[in-house]
Amino acid sequence: MTNEEKKCIAKFEIHYTQLLNQAGERVGPLPEFAASYETLLALYRTMVQTRTFDSKAIALQRTGKMGTYSSSLGQEAVATGIGHAMLFEDVLLPTYREYAAQFQRGVAMSEILRYWGGDERGMAYAEQPHDMPITVPIATHVPQCAGIAYAMKLRKEARVAVCVLGDGATSKGDFYEGINLAGAWQLPMVVVVTNNHWAISVPRKVQSHAQTLAQKAIAAGIPGEQVDGNDVIAMRHVMSNALEKARSGGGPTLIEAITYRMHDHTTADDASRYREQAIVDEHKRLDPIDRLRKYLIANHNWDDTKEQALHDACAADVEAAVNSYLDTPPVPPESMFDYLYETLPDALQSQRDEVERRGKQQKGGD
Amino acid sequence: MAEITILEAVNLALARALEEYPDVVVFGEDVGVNGGVFRATEGLQKQYGTERVLDTPLAETMIAGMAIGMAAQGLRPVAEIQFMGFIYPTIEQMICHATRLRNRTRGRITCPMVLRAPYGGGIHAPEHHSESTEAIFAHMPGLRVVIPSSPLRAYGLLLAAIQDPDPVVFLEPKRIYRMMKQEVPDDGEALPLDVCFQLRDGTDVTLVTWGAMTHETLQAAEQLEAEGIGCDVLDVATIKPLDMETILNSVAKTGRCVIVHEAARTCGVGAEIAAQLAEHGLLSLFAAVQRVTGYDTIMPMFKLENDYMPSTERIITAVKKTLEEA
Ligand SMILES: Cc1ncc(C[n+]2csc(CCOP(=O)(O)OP(=O)(O)O)c2C)c(N)n1
């Protein structure tokens, strides 16, 4: 058969949503929630708080008070939109840059600091009962998300499982396996790919020859779309629609949120080895916080006084979280045994005793 | 000759291999432009080009699988897994294929690949970045597992691993990546695999260890020397297959043995060494074999990593126990 004789049996399009342009101007009709000043303020506040937290966390690492930290600088709108759109009873499976979503879902800033401070108690989430902790082994949480979504479906609950991963993560088998199941079983789940253009030093185009990452969903039989991840209104909007669809039995969605990693990969990385600062500076124009601020100034009488008050309030909250973190009582060494099993097997008791005894000796010796 | 670190010795050996063998291909996540997150592959892409030093997509199963495919075609792939905590997706490829190709094809197809990964705790790294799970690989028939503990051995053993006709998992103790410096002649000379290295001569007790724990073990030996206790310190270096002959000969001399490893205790490589001592060396032992190891817990996050890992003091206590028992 020649090419002309071949019939086209499938086609796809990938849609891209942007509602505010980089100047903070409306480029399309805004969703209903955007009419509410309170809602916009909540989104704005979360982004500002997350950024304030971020710079403080980097400072803690730089001054030796915390371990390696992964910054969400420049990507705040993605997780802010996700967290705001989700219901509390939904389940979030984050990676390590979704602080804004976690904060909105009850995770304390001090808990995130404890986590990066090398302390498992930073995953105990006192006010968040069912979300999964931060996932470091890339993409391993996508199949887990399918499992969580299936549990919801089996119990006929109107809940949705949301998994967030990076552009690099979409190269891993776990990702394909997870979204394939989501499609095959029509699971109530939303997969958000935060395309920040980089996986440590590896640029997006080295990960995949595909034109978009959203189109990877097509092969799994689920809809995929792109959104301007630096436009928090668009992000919140697209996320809400996907959640609603999943919640009402309409199946999964993959959202590729386009943003940019403004900081080094983590505080252990030095991005100047592999990317030009000029390119990073270019992306400052697209800043998600600046964009919403411009919109608030133009439409809601936002001004410097309000801006300053908000920054002061966020700084105070972050300060309190840092103090709580720094005042964290030491971890008892023997606690490394206490959450291995529901009950410690007899075979491990002598090891626990040894660690406890050594811990006490060391304290006594100090 | 300048003195170099273990990390620089790894880099030197990789460069040497790329230089000498046109079939060597180096690849992994961030190994090209960035030179590896620890800089083990720094400068290699510049020197040897993007066809032989490659940044891969983020996919460990694929990295191991493509190494096997390249090796089956007679290339000598040297693949990097960024941290041992992310090596687990390679296990299926390694256990079902890398280790078996020679056997399944009766020698028609072989798998001369090297899978490198930094491993071990003690650098205040995030979750999943500090484990010592070498025993998982040591349990796989058909595999070699090699762990250097000095710049000289990093250079010589990595070259040996690359020259070896069978698959090798090469684990680099990242805590001591930059801890010590040695003169390392870049002579392309490999060190032998499958043999222990004696790090210190002594007649009272045999200390058996590998990787970063050689550091604490040598410290313990030094402190014990001051008390008149002589330690024979062995760096196992190739933990699979084991050079039991050297260990048994040492224990025949000392009559006592303490095994030190960072990995969890149960089914650690120390258990295999102790079992073989029971099988073949029982009559030379004056005291029960002691193991100083990580505990049977999840590797704790870094606040507690020093409580988890064997300390010099724990090693000394164990040595004294073997002496009291006799
Ligand atoms: C399975 C696995 N392999 C490697 C790593 C090391 N690593 C941590 S983050 C990262 C890049 C991830 O890139 P991406 O998915 O784009 O997420 P981003 O960091 O950009 O948010 C790598 C390779 C890991 N954590 N897990």
Ligand SMILES: [Mg+2]
């Ligand atoms: Mg990325």
